[in-house]
Amino acid sequence: MIVWDVGYTEQLCSDGVLDVRQVRANVRRRLAETLAARDHGFDAGDVDLMVCEITTNAVRHSASGSAGGGVWVTMLFASRRIRVEIQDDGGARAVPAIPSQGGGWAESGRGLLVVDGLADRWGTSVGNTGQTTVWFEVAG
Structure with missing residues (x-):
């Protein structure tokens, strides 16, 4: 069982379309603040990239992009583990999943492959009111 030492949850929204860069900047700031006082081996660049991919999916495929x-965004910290959860506003037509092979020349559709390759664990859940949460964990 993982005991989380510190946790943050915040809602990020916009009058217009949500800016993925804003979400990434907030996560980077929280990550830096929390990890500054800890001995860790986390790759903040990997966390940033996974946040970007998941948030982009939320903006493109759910009401979060309206x-x-x-x-x-929820960030949980344990002594040697980080968990990030990103919950959209609902309205997605499907649960996020790694696409089947075949679209080798496609310009999109590889975000969850990146998450799968960088995260130690990741998954999805759909709430009772239709919001999808994509989470990942990395060990340091």
């Missing part, structure tokens, strides 16, 4: 849409 005017006024947003995401909830």
Whole structure:
């Protein structure tokens, strides 16, 4: 069982379309603040990239990408583990999944492959009101 030492949850939204860069900047700031006092081996660049991929999916495939849409970001910290959860505003047509092989020349559709390759664990859940949460964990 993992005992989380520190946790943060915040809603990030916009009057227009949610800016993925804003979400990434907030996560980087929280990550730096929390890890500054800890001995860790986390790759903040990997965390940043996974946040970017998951948030981009939320903006492209759910109501989070509508005017006024947003995401909830939760970050949990244990001594040697980080968990990040990104919850969209709902309205997605499907649960996020790694696409089947075949679209080698496609310009999109590889975000969850990146998450799968960088995270120690990751997954999805759908709430009762349709919001999808994509989470990942990395060990340091």
